Amino acid sequence: MLHIYRILFNTGMAVMMQYRAAMAIWLIGLTLPPIIYLVVWITVARSRGGEVGGFDPTELAAYFIATLVVNHVTFTWHMFEMGWRVRSGFFNPLLVQPLHPVHRDIVENVSYKTLTLFILVPLTAALVWHFEPVYSPQRWALVAFVFALVLAFFVRFFFEWSVALLAFWITDTSGLNNLYMFLGFFLSGRMAPLDLLPGWVQTVAYYSPFRWMLAFPTELLLGRLSEQEALYGIGAQLIWIAVGLGSMTLTWQRASARYSAVGA
Amino acid sequence: MTVIHSHSLSKTYRVPVREPGLGNALKSLFHRRMEDVEAVKGVSFDVEAGEVVGFLGPNGAGKTTTLKMLSGLLKPSGGEVEVLGSVPFQRHREFLRRITLVMGNRNQLVWDIPVADSFERNCAIYRLEREAFEQTVAGLTELLDLSKLLSKPVRNLSLGERMKCEIAVALLHRPQILFLDEPTLGLDVTMQRRIRTFVRDYNERFGATVLLTSHYMADVEALCKRVIVIHHGKLLFDGDLSALVERFSPHKTISVDLEREGMDLSAYGEVVSANGSQVTLLVSKEQTAQVTGRLLTDLPVIDLTVEEPPIEEVIEQVFSQQTAEPGVD
Numbered sequence: 001m002l003h004i005y006r007i008l009f010n011t012g013m014a015v016m017m018q019y020r021a022a023m024a025i026w027l028i029g030l031t032l033p034p035i036i037y038l039v040v041w042i043t044v045a046r047s048r049g050g051e052v053g054g055f056d057p058t059e060l061a062a063y064f065i066a067t068l069v070v071n072h073v074t075f076t077w078h079m080f081e082m083g084w085r086v087r088s089g090f091f092n093p094l095l096v097q098p099l100h101p102v103h104r105d106i107v108e109n110v111s112y113k114t115l116t117l118f119i120l121v122p123l124t125a126a127l128v129w130h131f132e133p134v135y136s137p138q139r140w141a142l143v144a145f146v147f148a149l150v151l152a153f154f155v156r157f158f159f160e161w162s163v164a165l166l167a168f169w170i171t172d173t174s175g176l177n178n179l180y181m182f183l184g185f186f187l188s189g190r191m192a193p194l195d196l197l198p199g200w201v202q203t204v205a206y207y208s209p210f211r212w213m214l215a216f217p218t219e220l221l222l223g224r225l226s227e228q229e230a231l232y233g234i235g236a237q238l239i240w241i242a243v244g245l246g247s248m249t250l251t252w253q254r255a256s257a258r259y260s261a262v263g264a
Numbered sequence: 265m266t267v268i269h270s271h272s273l274s275k276t277y278r279v280p281v282r283e284p285g286l287g288n289a290l291k292s293l294f295h296r297r298m299e300d301v302e303a304v305k306g307v308s309f310d311v312e313a314g315e316v317v318g319f320l321g322p323n324g325a326g327k328t329t330t331l332k333m334l335s336g337l338l339k340p341s342g343g344e345v346e347v348l349g350s351v352p353f354q355r356h357r358e359f360l361r362r363i364t365l366v367m368g369n370r371n372q373l374v375w376d377i378p379v380a381d382s383f384e385r386n387c388a389i390y391r392l393e394r395e396a397f398e399q400t401v402a403g404l405t406e407l408l409d410l411s412k413l414l415s416k417p418v419r420n421l422s423l424g425e426r427m428k429c430e431i432a433v434a435l436l437h438r439p440q441i442l443f444l445d446e447p448t449l450g451l452d453v454t455m456q457r458r459i460r461t462f463v464r465d466y467n468e469r470f471g472a473t474v475l476l477t478s479h480y481m482a483d484v485e486a487l488c489k490r491v492i493v494i495h496h497g498k499l500l501f502d503g504d505l506s507a508l509v510e511r512f513s514p515h516k517t518i519s520v521d522l523e524r525e526g527m528d529l530s531a532y533g534e535v536v537s538a539n540g541s542q543v544t545l546l547v548s549k550e551q552t553a554q555v556t557g558r559l560l561t562d563l564p565v566i567d568l569t570v571e572e573p574p575i576e577e578v579i580e581q582v583f584s585q586q587t588a589e590p591g592v593d
């Protein structure tokens with residue numbers, strides 16, 4: 001399987017390199033929002049005497065720069081493509097090959113992330129230089145962060161692939177995608193640190209998969225979690241991975257049975 | 265050995281329907297009307313290893329749907345189907361490694377990378393041995409004249425070039441069964457002939473079974489001894505191509521070359537064409553011998569040939585005999 005992944009990775013990189021402009025535009029679209037939220041929240045903090053909800057400007061900078069990185073590593077785009085794939089017959093050749101289509105999407109995702117690292121790393125360095133964020137994680141938290149980041153990728157990937165598969169039932173999934181993105185925007189901690197949101201939103205986020213896709217690894221990097229909270233969070237991520245994988249497998253079985261193989 | 269077994273195979277699509285107009289659009293917001301379209305209705309047949317079988321039928325007959333069910337792309341609504349001992353829709357890896365499906369323009373080549381890279385991808389996906397893979401690529405490159413195409417990105421290839429590469433990439437794992445849906449669609453005559461020759465060679469060399477749909481009768485005549493005719497989702501005929509002509513064509517054509525020009529032969533049969541001294545007549549099968557005798561006795565004949573009508577006409581005849589019904593291909 002590793003050999004298949006290596007070959008798919010190489011071809012994935014080759015394809016991505018054909019679309020450099022599109023790739024750069026996607027990246028701008030991903031990196032601009034956290035920078036805007038950062039500027040807005042710093043302004044709010046300064047207008048309130050230097051902090052908001054226990055976050056001063058350097059901590060806010062640390063949070064939003066970290067979310068930029070975590071979001072980049074974990075985001076997927078298959079929800080926006082799946083409808084087209086179903087309608088155009090793109091799945092036809094994939095379904096008669098001895099490889100589950102999800103493997104291609106995982107490798108394609110990793111190829112994109114690898115290639116865009118060359119832009120993301122200097123961009124993050126520039127933001128760190130400009131906003132002077134403060135990170136104070138202990139060594140164990142850094143290790144836990146890396147582990148949680150990988151798990152966050154799979155939590156998000158499996159859930160979003162499951163949502164994407166609803167395109168087999170719904171002709172136009174853009175509304176559904178927007179609803180999902182809207183929920184994720186609040187509950188994952190992309191709009192603001194979850195500590196700044198009302199208590200009931202924090203509770204909902206805690207019991208949803210969204211928190212474990214973004215806020216949890218970000219808080220680990222910031223050094224805001226205890227060892228017990230970190231272990232509990234990783235456990236939650238593993239549970240959500242199992243739920244996401246189960247949901248994806250079940251949805252795929254039903255979706256492929258329903259597939260009407262349109263297109264030539 | 266039977267490699268494909270289909271018994272009462274059927275497929276029904278459920279499709280939304282609504283009348284035109286804003287009012288009906290609004291109504292459909294609250295009540296969506298669905299309709300069942302039976303694309304394939306209880307089709308049964310067996311195919312032996314090494315056979316080349318042509319699927320014939322007009323657009324919407326159900327032949328592509330049948331092919332998709334046999335290859336595992338679609339789940340049948342009813343009936344039984346077994347291909348190489350497997351139930352196709354379960355899509356077991358071992359089964360998928362032994363078949364291939366080539367359909368129109370949407371296939372296995374990756375649009376933005378050179379053809380050779382797509383070959384490498386399939387080598388990995390099908391877990392092929394390096395040596396066997398290289399041998400196959402070399403063989404296909406020679407047979408399909410691909411050497412100048414392998415390093416080009418797929419998007420830069422012409423339709424014919426792309427189709428050759430699509431067929432090659434679909435055969436890298438040396439499948440035992442080839443499902444070919446319109447493999448020569450849109451190609452020029454030379455390229456069509458080349459693809460046909462290649463498919464025949466592949467069938468002979470590897471003993472592979474081929475199921476083919478095509479609107480080009482030349483494909484069917486060149487490759488398929490046996491044909492299965494499907495119309496409105498039902499099997500109309502399954503047998504030798506020659507038997508199809510025998511069964512469905514009540515006429516033969518007599519072409520006569522005369523010593524003199526401008527002679528009226530309408531008394532002998534329906535004049536299909538008259539070009540100077542060359543006249544083509546359409547006569548019923550029962551009268552062929554008698555009309556031939558009369559022509560040779562009555563007229564100054566230089567040459568005379570009796571032929572079956574072109575296969576296209578026979579097929580047209582078959583379909584025109586059926587009641588028109590909507591269908592899904």
